[in-house]
Amino acid sequence: MRRFTLIAVPYAWLLVLFLVPFxxxxxxxxxxxxxxxxxxxxxxxxxxxxxxxxxxxxxFAFIASDDLYWKAYLSSLRIALISTFCTLLVGYPxxxxxxxxxxxxxxTLMMLVILPFWTSFLIRVYAWMGILSTEGLLNQxxxxxxxxxxxxxxxxxxxxVYIGIVYTYLPFMILPIYAALERLDESLNExxxxxxxxxxxxxxxxxxxxxxxxxxAGCFLVFxxxxxxxxxxxxxxxxxxxxxxxxxxxxxxxNRDWPVASAVAVILLLILIIPIVLFQRNxxxxxxxxx
Amino acid sequence: xxxxxxxxxxxxxxxxxxxxxxxxxxxxxxxEFVAIDDLTLDIYAQEFFALLGPSGCGKTTxxxxxxGFENPTSGTMKLAGxxxxxxxxxxxxxxxxxxxxALFPHLSIWENIAFGLKRDKQSKDQIAxxxxxMLKLTRLEKFAxxxxxxxxxxxxxxxxxxxxxxxxPKLLLLDEPLxxxxxxxxxxxxxxxxxxxxxxxxxxxxxxxxxxEAMTVASRVAVMDEGRIIQVSTPxxxxxxxxxxxxxxxxxxxxxxxxxxxPAGKDEYHLDxxxxxxxxxxASERPFSEGQKAHLAIRPEKITITTDKPKDASNAMQGKVxxxxxxxxxxxxxxxxxxxxxxxxxxxxxxxxxRRDITWEDPVxxxxxxxxxxxxxx
Numbered sequence: 001m002r003r004f005t006l007i008a009v010p011y012a013w014l015l016v017l018f019l020v021p022f023x024x025x026x027x028x029x030x031x032x033x034x035x036x037x038x039x040x041x042x043x044x045x046x047x048x049x050x051x052x053x054x055x056x057x058x059x060f061a062f063i064a065s066d067d068l069y070w071k072a073y074l075s076s077l078r079i080a081l082i083s084t085f086c087t088l089l090v091g092y093p094x095x096x097x098x099x100x101x102x103x104x105x106x107x108t109l110m111m112l113v114i115l116p117f118w119t120s121f122l123i124r125v126y127a128w129m130g131i132l133s134t135e136g137l138l139n140q141x142x143x144x145x146x147x148x149x150x151x152x153x154x155x156x157x158x159x160x161v162y163i164g165i166v167y168t169y170l171p172f173m174i175l176p177i178y179a180a181l182e183r184l185d186e187s188l189n190e191x192x193x194x195x196x197x198x199x200x201x202x203x204x205x206x207x208x209x210x211x212x213x214x215x216x217a218g219c220f221l222v223f224x225x226x227x228x229x230x231x232x233x234x235x236x237x238x239x240x241x242x243x244x245x246x247x248x249x250x251x252x253x254x255n256r257d258w259p260v261a262s263a264v265a266v267i268l269l270l271i272l273i274i275p276i277v278l279f280q281r282n283x284x285x286x287x288x289x290x291x
Numbered sequence: 292x293x294x295x296x297x298x299x300x301x302x303x304x305x306x307x308x309x310x311x312x313x314x315x316x317x318x319x320x321x322x323e324f325v326a327i328d329d330l331t332l333d334i335y336a337q338e339f340f341a342l343l344g345p346s347g348c349g350k351t352t353x354x355x356x357x358x359g360f361e362n363p364t365s366g367t368m369k370l371a372g373x374x375x376x377x378x379x380x381x382x383x384x385x386x387x388x389x390x391x392x393a394l395f396p397h398l399s400i401w402e403n404i405a406f407g408l409k410r411d412k413q414s415k416d417q418i419a420x421x422x423x424x425m426l427k428l429t430r431l432e433k434f435a436x437x438x439x440x441x442x443x444x445x446x447x448x449x450x451x452x453x454x455x456x457x458x459x460p461k462l463l464l465l466d467e468p469l470x471x472x473x474x475x476x477x478x479x480x481x482x483x484x485x486x487x488x489x490x491x492x493x494x495x496x497x498x499x500x501x502x503x504e505a506m507t508v509a510s511r512v513a514v515m516d517e518g519r520i521i522q523v524s525t526p527x528x529x530x531x532x533x534x535x536x537x538x539x540x541x542x543x544x545x546x547x548x549x550x551x552x553x554p555a556g557k558d559e560y561h562l563d564x565x566x567x568x569x570x571x572x573x574a575s576e577r578p579f580s581e582g583q584k585a586h587l588a589i590r591p592e593k594i595t596i597t598t599d600k601p602k603d604a605s606n607a608m609q610g611k612v613x614x615x616x617x618x619x620x621x622x623x624x625x626x627x628x629x630x631x632x633x634x635x636x637x638x639x640x641x642x643x644x645x646r647r648d649i650t651w652e653d654p655v656x657x658x659x660x661x662x663x664x665x666x667x668x669x
């Protein structure tokens with residue numbers, strides 16, 4: 001009985017907070033837009049039979065035919081991939097440095113990584129606007145130092161979006177990699193050197209493969225939320241930045257076309273299921289390897 | 292050292308023989324801590340050399356200096372006549388078997404053994420041939436495709452050995468190689484190690500804190516304490532002729548009797564060891580002056596225990612059995628003398644235990660000859 005309760009709690013959670021809302025969204029995506037409250041038909045008011053009869057895949061067909069959506073999905077994928085890669089490039093050395101730091105320093109370093117979470121995410125993104133804008137801190141600094149004479153245009157470009165995503169999701173990359181590196185037995189590197197590797201070779205042949213699971217976990221933890229990211233592209237990105245999160249927002253709130261917006265969300269979820277399943281498999285494999 | 296004939300492997304007695312490894316006044320400090328203190332030592336090719344000592348005595352530091360993971364603070368270290376202080380670990384003809392084995396968990400047994408060979412840019416066929424040879428030597432053929440976590444501790448130990456031998460190093464370092472194995476497996480593996488050492492002709496330097504292991508496998512043993520070598524000798528010489536109370540006490544069981552020496556004829560001394568007791572007669576090549584402090588180290592198995600007073604024994608004392616440690620093949624009797632001192636005497640249990648004629652609280656005689664013990668000045 002107790003075991004049943006233990007299993008039932010997470011399943012009930014998933015059912016109420018994920019599956020039911022998803023079904024509602026899915027149902028809306030099969031409906032038609034209408035000038036009404038709520039802004040779509042059919043409703044439960046029309047009776048269950050009529051409701052089921054009027055559902056169709058029109059919105060999905062529309063999304064498939066309009067290349068704005070395809071471009072938005074592809075652009076989101078590209079931005080998410082590039083920023084995940086950049087986060088990895090920035091995060092790995094930090095995690096490596098933390099794992100190699102003296103033991104008494106590690107808790108402090110760990111806290112510094114988590115510290116930004118103490119401030120609201122929105123405020124931190126706004127702060128980046130202040131740093132990156134034409135009259136912002138970065139340009140003032142660079143001009144003051146004489147590195148550049150004309151201010152750089154970073155804000156409202158894709159570069160600003162990459163910076164924002166790398167900054168925001170960095171802890172999600174660092175923590176799993178750090179966890180993998182910290183467990184790494186130093187004598188493995190010594191053994192590699194003893195057998196004829198240079199330090200660099202030992203790093204590529206031993207350290208990287210053995211932190212692979214941490215790298216994969218970190219990349220998924222960044223890639224999955226970055227793909228549907230809305231706040232960062234809308235605040236830091238320009239009109240040229242096309243991301244599916246932004247399209248979703250516009251469909252819902254500017255066009256008030258809930259059915260199309262829901263269809264966009266359903267497709268986004270289907271796209272995300274692939275990396276999520278891969279991520280789960282990676283975690284499971286890691287758990288098995290540790291036994 | 293004693294009565295070594297020409298056929299016995301003893302390059303250390305041959306002054307013309309060039310040592311493979313030479314430590315010359317090597318000192319290693321970690322900050323203020325002196326790990327190795329002005330150490331000079333020669334190790335010869337094809338030796339099975341054991342560094343023995345309690346933890347923190349500097350034996351692991353010595354091994355790590357040989358492997359290249361630590362550099363001496365001062366002094367020179369030579370391998371085959373070449374100063375190796377500035378040679379990085381990956382450029383030394385030295386391989387190490389790590390205490391934790393340090394097998395690469397993401398590689399199969401085959402790939403683990405091939406790891407060092409691949410770094411040498413050998414051809415694929417050469418690598419495959421050498422790996423197969425190593426697998427055969429360590430009887431691991433069946434496990435070639437497994438990962439390290441899929442085999443037993445004893446097998447892992449053999450993989451580590453095969454991997455470190457694969458590059459045919461001039462010198463193989465073994466850091467507590469059998470520490471993780473249970474006793475029975477450890478004993479079997481000790482003989483396996485000796486066989487492999489003989490087959491390959493590689494020079495082995497083993498670090499251990501287990502004196503029995505050092506005695507079993509090594510051609511010579513260096514007993515270390517606090518960064519210094521106290522004695523270097525063959526296992527038999529270390530056991531029979533320790534040069535200090537520390538070595539005598541570290542290797543096996545021993546009775547130490549503190550006394551004052553009084554010369555009594557050529558190479559013989561009377562030892563006053565307790566007020567009112569007859570002096571002990573002991574032979575010693577090491578000279579002692581009248582009234583000098585001396586320590587008689589005598590192994591329990593060199594002491595005879597009897598119920599009647601022995602005839603013609605140089606030294607005999609009466610005591611009472613306080614304790615008996617029954618070890619199966621042997622029994623150690625703790626005999627208390629009238630003055631309170633406890634002397635351990637050991638006998639082989641050649642008779643069944645039911646027929647043992649000495650038991651607790653029995654009055655007994657213990658006796659030994661003048662040459663049974665070693666007289667030490669420190």
